[in-house]
Amino acid sequence: MRWLLFLLISLNVFGVGFLQPDEAFKPSAKMIDPKTLGVELIMGDQIHIYSDKLKVEDTDKNDGIDFKAITMAKPTQLDGESVYEVSPAIRIALEKTKELSGEKKVKVKISYQGCSSAGLCYEPIEKTLEVTLNADTIPLKQSLASSVEKAPVAVTKSIEPAPLPQTETAVKTEVNSEPKAAAKGSETDQIAGVIKGGSLWFIILSFFGFGLLLALTPCVFPMIPIISSVIMAQGAGIGTKRAFWLSVVYVLSMAVAYTIAGILAGLFGANLQAAFQTPWIITLFSLIFVVLAMSMFDLFELQIPNVIQSKITKISGSQSGVIGIAIMGFLSALIVGPCVAAPLAGALIYIGQTGDALLGGTALFSLSIGMGVPLIAIGTSAGKFMPRPGVWMDNIKSIFGVMLIGISIWMISRILDENISLMLWGALAVFVAVNMGALEPIRGRCIRCQRANKKALGIIIFLYGMSLLLGGMAGATNPLHPLNPFLPNQASASVNQPQHKSFEKITSLQELDAILAQNKGKKVMVDFYADWCTACKEYESKTFSDESVKTAMDKYVLVQVNLTANDDKAKEISSKFGIFGPPAILFFDENGVHQKDADIVGFKEPQEFIKHLGQ
Known part of the structure; x- marks a missing residue:
């Protein structure tokens, strides 16, 4: 679908004179001598490839065949950029890391991104090529006995290899029809790599640790008064043990919600959390919090009719309140904390690229449990206080009631x-x-x-x-200057200065393309924002408002994509760049090329953000 979308945009905006990606770039691979693998990328007319985007990788490091060294031609300069204007030929010296004989299949992944001289830039592309070779002719690695892990590939770009023989065609090629960003070292890609390369227990422990860290973020804070309130609403005789199990139910329900939403987002690009940010859902949930707050103030008691309640108690008295808390935990995860962080995005990227919902979902579930551990401790503590009734307990209930009203206002403020x-x-x-x-x-x-x-x-x-x-x-x-409208014009003007640099607001992919085209020669920073994203507001109030950050952003054209509506335009631009939800910040170089390795997902403090810009 992304290819189809990309082609339609290309045709609508630029006309029908451009080559399709598979016509513009034709990769091939074959053995050119008994121990050397050759890879070539045939390009169409007026097509060039950026040298820093051309990468060759060994996709299967356990097949017994290693890439000893890679050589390729020197690139040329085009408008200040290092590019290949003619088809680059690549040579890979092979060696065995274990005893092998007979025919062996080797896979090589090639990543590239290029443009047409007529003005169209293609998305980054990855393709996997498979070659059959004779393992008997490949030399054995000399340091095999002392080498546990494979050493980094040595790359030399000073050798001009001869072109691949065009007469040989016996090559089997497996093509991934959907373009992906070239994998390098972005934070989310590294986290996705934890799932790809780690053992099951390592993945579980790693994402559990990520979850504990995320529990300290603003997206989780609102759940503290929620779980405390629903525990206290159970009554004075709840006790510590029952409070613990009810807290566990709340957290497990929250974890299930995050896992289901994440799997759907990874497989289909459907942001379930964003779908729950519609005005009527936010309004309904805000009213629910107000009702819960009123019960905290003892204005009324939330309970079902006595006849029905007695029947339920006879059937399963011990389960009273469990279903309600489970529902509250499930909905809280979707409505209260919809912000995306790097660990969550890394798991979604893994699911989207591999389709492995089981392993990716396990990582998401472990992440959610880590986020919920502090909530279990808080909910259990609320139950511990309940057996001692008194005026002080009424005061505590009133405090939680005020906090629930605060959450209601915080939510309704989105619309x-x-x-x-x-x-x-x-x-x-x-x-x-x-x-x-x-x-x-x-x-x-x-x-x-x-x-x-x-x-x-x-x-x-x-x-x-x-x-x-x-x-x-x-x-x-x-809220820090609420009386601005009553100040004299001169004083008001100084106080009302914007707290952070202004961003050009857009909502569609077409608007972004136009901005990139208009700002050739300038770097562009694109902030993906939504009114319902807590971390996005924190970016604006804390990071973007920092004076050092303002100075560091001077060299960028600042653009903000508003995803609040979650409409077709928002889904189109999110799908284009693999954004699973805000906050996310993308960077484009002077030629309008997306620098994927520089992507930011989740919140960063001012100094951390400045350090990232410096890199």
């Missing part, structure tokens, strides 16, 4: 104007302040007592909440 969101936060702050007694008098003389401290804090929260309310009504959007 509301920023000033309306500011007003909602202000209303919540006023609500908290009033309940802290900010507007109530202190009876009796009390200067250093606890009531005075509580009242003072309540007044501060009340004043801030009122500033948010008034500022939101006047159109303010910045």
Whole structure:
């Protein structure tokens, strides 16, 4: 499908005069002498290949035949770029890493990316070629006895090899019909390599560790009050043991959701989490959190009718609440934390490239369990506090109720104007302040007592909440400067300066192609963003707003792709670059060529981001 999409775009934008990829590039491989494998890439008229994109790799390092050395011709210069304008011939010296005899099949992977002189650049392509050779003629590796792993391939580019004989045609070629980005060293590719090359237990432990690290990210934080609230809603007699098992149910349901969504995204490119970010689903789930919060304030008790409840208790009293918590865990994973991180993207890339849903799904499940371990600890702790009823427990329930309302506002803010969101936060702050007694008098003389401290804090929260309310009504959007609209023009102008450099906003692949064409000779940075992505907001408020990051980004044309709508345009551009969801940042060189090895998936702190730009 990606090939078809790419060809249709090429025809619509550039006309019908360009060669199709299989016509522009024709790779072949054969033995040119008893111990040397030759690979050639025949190119069509007015086609050239970038030398840094041309790679030859041994796809099966356990077949007993190793690539001892690779030689190829020197590239030429074209518009400042190192390219091959004539078909490059490649020579591979072979050696055996174990005793072999008779016929042996060897696979070689060739990766390349090139352009037509008329103006069309093709996607990076990988193809695998299979050659049959006589293992008796291949020399045995001299250091075989002391070599456990294969040494890096030595590459020399100073030899001009003779062209491959054109009379020999007995070569069997296996072609991967779908183009893929040339594998090198991007973070997600390295993580995908963990699945490809590691043992099952190594994969499980590695992704479990990744999950523990992801538990510290903003995408997981909102689940803390959720699991605490649903545990506390079970009642005062729940106990630590039952709280532990209910927490496990919540986390397992969350893990199942992540695994199913990940497998679907890897196999079909369908971002199930993005599909759950539609306005009506967000609104419904936000209302659910409000209802749960009201029960935390003891305004009512959530329970089914007594007749039905008694029947359920007779059938399976011990299972009460399990199904509800399982559903909440499943939906929370899809709706509350939809951001993509590098380990998640690496697993999705592996599933998409290999179709191995079982191994990829195992990695995703282990990742989710790692993310859920802190949630289990928190949920168990909530149950530990429950057996001791008292005023203090009511206060804790009220705190969780406020947190649930905060999550509701945080979610609904994805589909509301920023000033309306500011007003909602202000209303919540006023609500908290009033309940802290900010507007109530202190009876009796009390200067250093606890009531005075509580009242003072309540007044501060009340004043801030009122500033948010008034500022939101006047159109303010910045919670740190809610009174901007009421400041004099001169002062307001200085405060209202954008916190980060402005990005050119786009929503389609056609718009991106136009920007790349207009900015030849300039580097381009493309940020994939969505309103419902927590880490995307963190990028804007923390990383892109850092002064050092602003300076480092001066050399880039800044573009932002908005994936909020998750419509056909968003799916098209995501599919083009293998983006499984935001946040993701891509880089293009001066010729508009995608530098896949530089891709960023997931959030990076300012210093880490600057270091990445420097590389």
